[in-house]
Amino acid sequence: MSEDWLLDLSHVSVTFDGFRAINDLTLRLRPGEMRAIVGPNGAGKTTMMDIVTGKTRPDCGSVRFRGQELTRFDEPTIARLGIGRKFQKPTVFEALSVHDNLLLALRGTRSPLRMLFLRETPDEGERIAGLLGRIGLTARERLLAGALSHGQKQWLEIGMLLAQDPRLLLVDEPVAGMTDAETMQTADLLRDINTSHSVIVVEHDMDFVRALGVDVTVLHEGSVLTEGTLDRVSADPRVIDVYLGR
Amino acid sequence: MKTSMDFRSVRLAAGLVLLLSAVLSLGSLLPQQGVFSVSPFVVTIVGKYLSYAFLALAIDLVWGFAGILTLGHAAFFALGGYAMGMYLTREIGARGVYGNAHLPDFMVFLSWSDLPWYWMGSEHFAVSVLLVLLVPGALAALFGWLAFRSRVSGVYLSIITQALTFALMLAFFQNGLGFGGNNGLTDFKDVLGFDLHQARTRAALLALTGVFLAGSLMLARWVVSGRFGRLLVAVRDAESRTRFMGYRPDHAKLLVWILSAMIAAVGGAFYVLQVGIINPGEFTPGNSIEAVIWVAVGGRGTLSGAVLGAVLVNFGKTLFTAWMPEFWLYGLGFLFIATTLFLPCGLVGLVGSMGGRAGRNARTDPTPELVEPGRDEE
Amino acid sequence: MAEARAAVLLVALLSVASCLPLGPAICLAQDRTGIPTPTPAPTSIPAPISAPDVGHSNAVSDADGEALRALASRHFEAIGRGVARLGVSDAPWGKAVLEALHDGRLAVGSDSDRIVIRENGVARDAVTGATLTGDALRRIRVNNRIRGAIRIALAERALRANDVSAREAAAMALYHHPGADALPVLDRAMSREKAASVKRALTLARAAIVLKTGAAPGQERAAVETLGKSGRLDARGLLAGVASSSSDPEIAGSARKAVASIDRRQRLWGIVQNVFYGASLGSVLMLAAMGLAVTFGVMGVINMAHGELMMIGAYATYATQYGLHRWLPGLETWSLAVAVPVAFGVCWLLGIAIEKGLIRFLYGRPLETLLATWGLSLCLQQLVRSLFGPTNVAVTTPSFLSGSVAIGGTEITIGRIAILVFSGCVMAGLLFILRRTRFGLQMRAVTQNRRMAALMGIRTARVDALTFGLGSGIAGLAGVAVSQIDNVSPNLGQGYIIDSFLVVVFGGVGNLWGTLAAAMTLGIGDKVLEPLIGAVSGKILLLVLVILYIQKHPRGMFPLRGRGVDS
Structure with missing residues (x-):
């Protein structure tokens, strides 16, 4: 049955110096699904992403992506399997132009030796132009990424994720620090992306989650508290307790 | 530090290197006392500067573009020098002090009966040229593979590169290692049958140094201006991010690290050919750090700045040590401090920003300094 | 002496x-x-x-x-x-x-x-x-x-003296110069002796006399056994003589065995001695590295002039001795004790000046700091060379620190013990400052969260300067110790800088106990390898091993762990 899941975390635990960041977490995602993950600070959202992308190795449990066990792979291998990640703090290569950021992200060779001899093909140019249009940065193609505004960096990073063309995107707090208009634009962008990719979004902003209109998983103290539609979840007394009653 | 991918100055630098070496080597062939004649001293000293420029270029490749501050690069330079020195030592043949046709003088002195195995083949020039590239390359590969794979970076890496060159220095000071101990390798007679003391040979060597340096500059430019160069900059500024994009930053660093070690080694080989001696002093940790300051003075991440810095600082050293030797260390020390405090982009960066300011006033683009000019170079 | x-x-x-x-x-x-x-x-x-x-x-x-x-x-x-x-x-x-x-x-x-x-x-x-x-x-x-x-x-x-050690010394004198006519004296003394240590010495003396003079036929076997058990190197010659000349093959055999056991014991003591020398070298490394553990481990500043601060500490010792000799000869014996605060003070002030004048502008740029402080180290070397001349200066060792004491089968120099003790005291003092004082608390607060510390009213710039001063002052203290065992010349510092950085990194940055473990590992490793493969090869091997170790464990032996630690 596990073959039916795109991503399948089962009974994963990880401890940092006695602190249980993830506690017997089980989380499953269908192909093509977009899922929002919410939870108070310290619920283990970022650590969960660290585990999926290979940054942190779990103490026990299994992480399967399309039936393949991920826990024995390092970050580049997992990325090449088709999992892309956007960090909470926008991380773009500030000393490179917007164009070059996308060029490096484009799916293609990852061998440094081959890259020595590689020059940009017209096809790649077209793909970059398409991506620039999609994230609305066409006019800023030649600008250094370091000169972009905060929101533009967020979009560039999403654009880089799209350039990687992963099967699954992990997006960590994409609208932190954005204006309301930018937030709604980002929600549209993610829904658009979801037509061709599976997505996991971690976000605090409930308006944004509502705008996405997808199922929500509530994490608390390293494990799943509840799952379901936003309306159902927000009516759950346990969730209210976790968010307000602590 | 942000690098604009502007490499126009590299071509200029390569051209100037060619011009300088050509003019000086031709001038040295003119009859002495002429207006345009160049003394043998100048030929040797400029040959030395240009050899050091290889080392500076090599350091700039890894420090400027991959963010690896190496404090042990002179080790690769010296290893290249020793590889060439071995060939030159074998060329001495029976003309040594002891007149032994098979063994170098210092081995006769240690009453060794046979050449050690690692000297085999060193009598062939081609083998030695291979060794110049392969020995430092292999050491760099081993060291880099271990270091980058376990994500040793920043100052930690700097410290272990220091330890590496320090360990090599101790080893080469040992007589038993078979490289002449304290004295190193010296008293060379000729190379490929050409007398090393003849003006023509020396002129040709200087010209060759210039050609190879210009070639190395263009090679380095080719490496960093392409997609690989962009990857290096990405690795330098946000290494972990590249990992989540599926890149292996350790492989990228290793590749440029090995290449850099080989460029440094070629410099070492030209150094031995022209200066005529290689000894364990070249491994002194201080030497490697000094070479880093050449790059900083010239401008980190510009390639041309490395060459400029190496030549200028060493020229200054020659002047200082001739006029007031006791002040050279003050001079060098203040140069380190002043460069890091007041000249973070080096001389080339200074010139570039002055040029940029002049151009900016003419334009109305709000953020012109961020426009990346290297693109139209492709 | x-x-x-x-x-x-x-x-x-x-x-x-x-x-x-x-x-x-x-x-x-x-x-x-x-x-x-x-x-x-x-x-x-x-x-x-x-x-x-x-x-x-x-x-x-x-x-x-x-x-x-x-x-x-x-x-x-x-x-x-x-x-x-x-x-x-x-x-x-x-x-x-x-x-x-x-x-x-x-x-x-x-x-x-x-x-x-x-x-x-x-x-x-x-x-x-x-x-x-x-x-x-x-x-x-x-x-x-x-x-x-x-x-x-x-x-x-x-042998009838009231004092036990006097009796023992008398018996040992007879052991060293065995004569047949001392035998009855020994026997009389034995019959009334109560103290075990004197009894042991008497038995030894008796055995030596028996073997040397043959005065008591039939007792040789017991004598051989006694001397063999003692494991004393000075009994070896006597036993070897018996082994080669005794007509009784059994006695000769047990004498041979006794000789072999003495040799084993000597080797064992040799190892003990090497370990001590290693610990002594380790304590010097520890002294050199402790200042770095503060400036690098706590502040994250790479101070390549650290070795030069040590060198200046050593010159401060020299200047103190010179000054006392010249103007206060009565205090000359205590010049080292005077030099300790002087060297600390000089380097402390110099460190604060360096922080205020240079390091302050380079926070957050560790590699630039490294280069700038290297430049500074060149200037300091040249400055000292101009002031004191390029050659070694003579720092004297007070008489109470020269000489050696015998412990078991090994001789240990008092100067080295003093450095070990001194190093321990400095470490204890540093631990006290870091953990028990208000300044130590502020220091840790600033390094962990500068902005929060500033908001709480801590004057972070002042704490930075004082912290750097503390690290520099400790370098000065190391200089005092090093002046006793090394040549004091302007190049003194260069010999320590690589080793001390390796010690800090090898031990795990920010962990003083790790620094101690690393210093001792390197020191003892060095001295244990030295007799096996030679001093230089041993040093090279150790360097290579440490390089490999750091590549395997980039955070050293005792890394700081946890979620917050990131590459």
Whole structure:
């Protein structure tokens, strides 16, 4: 049955110096699904992403992506399997132009030796132009990424994720620090992306989650508290307790 | 530090290197006392500067573009020098002090009966040229593979590169290692049958140094201006991010690290050919750090700045040590401090920003300094 | 120097045993080396015999009287009897008489039986100590046999001393110079001895005499066993002699075994000694690295001029000694103690100046800091070279720190022990400052969260300067220690910088105990490898091992762990 899941975390635990960041977490995602993950600070959202992308190795449990066990792979291998990640703090290569950021992200060779001899093909140019249009940065193609505004960096990073063309995107707090208009634009962008990719979004902003209109998983103290539609979840007394009653 | 991918100055630098070496080597062939004649001293000293420029270029490749501050690069330079020195030592043949046709003088002195195995083949020039590239390359590969794979970076890496060159220095000071101990390798007679003391040979060597340096500059430019160069900059500024994009930053660093070690080694080989001696002093940790300051003075991440810095600082050293030797260390020390405090982009960066300011006033683009000019170079 | 130390020890010994006859072992030893027994000035020895007005000395027992009369004889045989009697006598003046006789300073009145000791042209009654004048004296002659008997007699007296160590020393003297005629003396002493250590020494002496002189046939086997068990290197020659010459194959065999066991023991002590030397080297590394553990480990500043701060600490020691020698010679002995605060202060001030003038502008740019401080180190070297000259300056070692003590089968120099202790004290002090003081708390607060610390009213810039000053001051303290074991020259610092950075990184940055473990590992590793593969190869091997280790464990032996730690 596990073959039916795109991503399948089962009974994963990880401890940092006695602190249980993830506690017997089980989380499953269908192909093509977009899922929002919410939870108070310290619920283990970022650590969960660290585990999926290979940054942190779990103490026990299994992480399967399309039936393949991920826990024995390092970050580049997992990325090449088709999992892309956007960090909470926008991380773009500030000393490179917007164009070059996308060029490096484009799916293609990852061998440094081959890259020595590689020059940009017209096809790649077209793909970059398409991506620039999609994230609305066409006019800023030649600008250094370091000169972009905060929101533009967020979009560039999403654009880089799209350039990687992963099967699954992990997006960590994409609208932190954005204006309301930018937030709604980002929600549209993610829904658009979801037509061709599976997505996991971690976000605090409930308006944004509502705008996405997808199922929500509530994490608390390293494990799943509840799952379901936003309306159902927000009516759950346990969730209210976790968010307000602590 | 942000690098604009502007490499126009590299071509200029390569051209100037060619011009300088050509003019000086031709001038040295003119009859002495002429207006345009160049003394043998100048030929040797400029040959030395240009050899050091290889080392500076090599350091700039890894420090400027991959963010690896190496404090042990002179080790690769010296290893290249020793590889060439071995060939030159074998060329001495029976003309040594002891007149032994098979063994170098210092081995006769240690009453060794046979050449050690690692000297085999060193009598062939081609083998030695291979060794110049392969020995430092292999050491760099081993060291880099271990270091980058376990994500040793920043100052930690700097410290272990220091330890590496320090360990090599101790080893080469040992007589038993078979490289002449304290004295190193010296008293060379000729190379490929050409007398090393003849003006023509020396002129040709200087010209060759210039050609190879210009070639190395263009090679380095080719490496960093392409997609690989962009990857290096990405690795330098946000290494972990590249990992989540599926890149292996350790492989990228290793590749440029090995290449850099080989460029440094070629410099070492030209150094031995022209200066005529290689000894364990070249491994002194201080030497490697000094070479880093050449790059900083010239401008980190510009390639041309490395060459400029190496030549200028060493020229200054020659002047200082001739006029007031006791002040050279003050001079060098203040140069380190002043460069890091007041000249973070080096001389080339200074010139570039002055040029940029002049151009900016003419334009109305709000953020012109961020426009990346290297693109139209492709 | 060694003689001076011996004298110091002797005085200490004597003052403990002030009411006893002087330790004869020393006299014997000096006889052997041919140095005339230095007759102690009477005032310096508070022994009753030398006090001329002590009334009770006048009472002479019959046996003692007989002994004195025998000494007055012209026959060597009678004199020998007298000497032997004095050996078993408890008369307080007996020792002085025997010594005088040995040195030919004992005389007898030509018209009486009065025994007189001559000293510096003054004649005193041997028993009462009263000064005599005008008496015609006849010197009592001795031959070699009598001299031998005197030694035995003195030893026998010493073996009855109240002080255990004096008795032990007397027995060991007999062990070192075994003679057959000492055997009955030893046996008598053995029968009344209670102290185990003296008994051991007596047994050793007896065994040596048995093997050396063959005086007690049939006891050789037990003697071989005794000496073999002792594991003493000085017994090895004797045992080897027995092994090669004994006619009894069984005895020869056990002697061979005993020799082998002594050799094993020596090797073991050799290892102990190497470990000690290693710990000593480790303590020097620790001193050098502790300052870095503050500036690099706590502040994250790469200070390549750290070695030069050590060098300046060493020069401060030199300057202190020079100044005291010149203006306050009375304090010269304590120059090192004075140099400790001076060196700390000088380097502390210099460190604050460096932080204010240079480091401050480079926070957050570790690689630039590295280059700038390297430049600074060149300037400091040249400055010291200009001020003090390029050659080594002579820093003296106070007498109480020179020399060595024997522990078990090994000699350990006092200077090295002092550095070990000093290093431990500095570490304890540093730990105290870091963990128990307000400044230490502020320091940790600033390094962990600068903005929060600033918001709480901590003057972060001041804390930075003081922290850097502390690290620099510790470098100065290291300089004081290094001045005692290394050449003090402008290049001193360069020899330590790589090692000390390796120690800090190897131990785990920010962990003082890790630094200690790393320093000791490197120090002991160095000294253990040295006899195996040579000093330089050992050093290279160690460097390579540390490089490999750091590549395997980039955070060192004792890394700081946790979620917050990231590459």
